[in-house]
Amino acid sequence: MIISEKKLENARMEITLEVPENRVELEYKSVLDKIKNNAKLDGFRRGKAPLEVIERKFMEAADQEVAENLLKSTYLDAVTEKSYRPIAPPEFTFDKVSRGQGFKFSAVFETIPTVEMVSYKGVGAKERSCEVTDADVMREIDSLRERNATVSKKEDGAVVEKGDFVKIKVKRIDDVDPAEADKVEFKEYSIIVGKDKDEGSFDDALKGMKTEELKEVKMKYSKDYSVKELAGQTARYILGVTEVNKLILPALDDDFAKDLGEYSTLDDLKKKMRENLETYVSQKAKSEAKGQLMKEIVTHSTFDIPNSLLEKEMFALFKKVQERTGYTAQNINEFAAALGLNAEDFEKQLREEAQANVKSTLVLSEIGFKEELKVPEEKFREFVELLARRYNKPVEELLQTIEQNGSRESIESELLLDTALDFIYINATISKQKKVSLQEFMKGE
Template sequence: MKASWEKTEKNQGTLTVETDEETVAKALDQAFKKVVKKVNVPGFRKGKVPRRIFEQRFGVEALYQDALDIMLPEAYQAAVEETGIEPVDRPEIDIEQLEKGKSLIFKATVTVKPEVTLGEYKGLEVPEKDFSVSQEDVDAELSKMQKQQGQLESVEDGEVEKGDRVIIDFEGFIDGNPFEGGKAEQYNLEVGSGSFIPGFEDQLVGMKPGEEKDVEVTFPEDYHVKELAGKPATFKVKLHEIKRVNLPELDDEFAQDVSEFDTLAELKEDIEKKLREKAEKDKENYIRNQLVELAAENSEVEIPAVMIDHEVEHMLRQFEQQLSYQGLNLELYAQFTGQDQEALKEQFRADAEKKVRANLVLEGIAKAENVEVTEEEINQEIKQMAEQMNRDEEEVRRLLEAQGALKSVKEQLITKKTIDLLVLSSKNAA
């Protein structure tokens, strides 16, 4: 096989590939064995038509597409490895020659990983940030624990307050006409959660059980349902029930219920200790992230749009998975917030570009500094993964190999060591 690479634009070029005649012959043989099983020719049982008869009747060209499907993936991958390019998207293939008895020649227009011009990445300094733990932080954490232990109780004689859970019926109208998706009965809503259209939940405050009210709101201009976007609406709301959290007293008995400590003072001391430990980790992560950002800002790289698109899609899938843990999906999220997939993608785009840029710059630094990981370091990482998953080390290794993820483990370790290098060479390390 022959392969050559010619750069035509900054991040794009043409990969020209020529296989040998034998490769084409073998692919045509495989294609025939596949196609002949489906062909009906009078006088022959299905799958038993001779190759000569098949080509006389249908022409050898009938095998070309299947032969291409067999040859192209392997030939393209081999050419990529031979030329050393790093594609970041599917290629556009143009077949220049495909004939029986001749070689296959094709050209692939390929978008490749961009080159990075590194700027200053050693001796950087991250601005100071306060990571101290205050008494207010301890009290806030204690308050969170208190709320977690609270019991929801019905409020028989009272009014809706922010933070209450309410059971409501509602139906929405625009210009006096009901609209699709604007009606629900016995709906459970936390007032102040921001789940509904801006202004809706605020107008529930002060209502009493059994009360009915018209809630006037305006759909956001970027609402996912175009027919509703920017339009004023009236929701007829009936409040059935108010539920409010009854909080336990913060005393020694509370401490004994939620922890292994006998007194509230001991619990507070433990909370402060854990918050300080977390603050140290947060500070370390802050410095590491900021150094990567500074190094990325100092460098020059022209990122292909497709790389950002791929990262946006990845972020969307991660977000969808997080929603699933809450019993939601993207469709329900869109109904609650007015943000559809396209709006979410646009929201993710800036962070996606930032992440892609950072990763490219870190790869560039790793190459410039010859950052490598040893087999021992990879083994240690797999061991830690196995401990976290509570699984056998060899089982985890086999799983990673089966998923083709060992390369990813190595890349992550190189990234970590590269950031370690930035930290050790920074002014913050002094």
């Protein structure tokens, strides 16, 4: 029986419940009977000891088990009756349970919070468009040729030319004391000269250089340069060439396509490359639009964030950062110290990202709940097929494993979020933008 309900901060609830005396007595009888049937006491056969002996010897254990049983069953009944949606085990507070009286206790637990949001149907977003050209397809194929090229070392004294595969070493010297410049270590890279004409490229400086030659290079970066640490700066480098190689590309013909193992002709390769590019830009544009929709809905939604979800997401993000950097630490402070980061700033960044992720998850969960969305079987199948390709396992074998270990439910929970996002997109007002070139599209908005 629920006596009172109270909403607390961070999506927590406190309920006070009371179990009537007759229900307490029934539980005592059940527990004591079980103890009696299993107890081994000197002078008595199993299950034949008088109940008063059992009570005298095992009442403390009976009190504990009765309390545990009543807490669990009464709490679950209340949660079901009130349609609460707990996301973490409750914390119980109670006095000692005793025979001959009722049992009163309180339970504090986190719930999926009530999300108050604006309409999630008809939300507007802009979706970029891109036209894939023959030249774009050829650039992709040229990249394949470069990855399958052979390398021939040039003679000593040969100069760097466009198309050469060059090993270089670079060190920045403008941000150190001139007297310490010689102590700065070089960083080594391998590049194809003339392939990338980005703002930060050393292409122009490399052309005409020879092996073992060193040159001082000045680079001026724009304010919107992609590397934030260099944006708007003028930097000085020492640039050196350690090896010059001729890149010998395979002939652009049907044999090259066949050697890749997936194509029968060069035209087949070109067709597949175009399909891949068009699929990529379509998915990227749609993903960006979905991001706009989520930002709009989340911004205009109000809800508490359960601490357990926030801490869980922060832990997951921290784990990903460790995997990405290859450094494992016991905690954030240790990790930040090892990588030269400000621990307070790093933790703040993780927390903000975790909050954004949890908010999106809660919104999508609420929409899935309200719309009674289900994960389509074909969507689940596609996900399993993707896993099968990734781990090189037969699809049916992986499906059987998922069913046996009970992981289907957790997989579908994740896929349901994606299903809810698809629902938002389908019901949104999408404004298709004018088509741009692939190069402009890849630079972003």
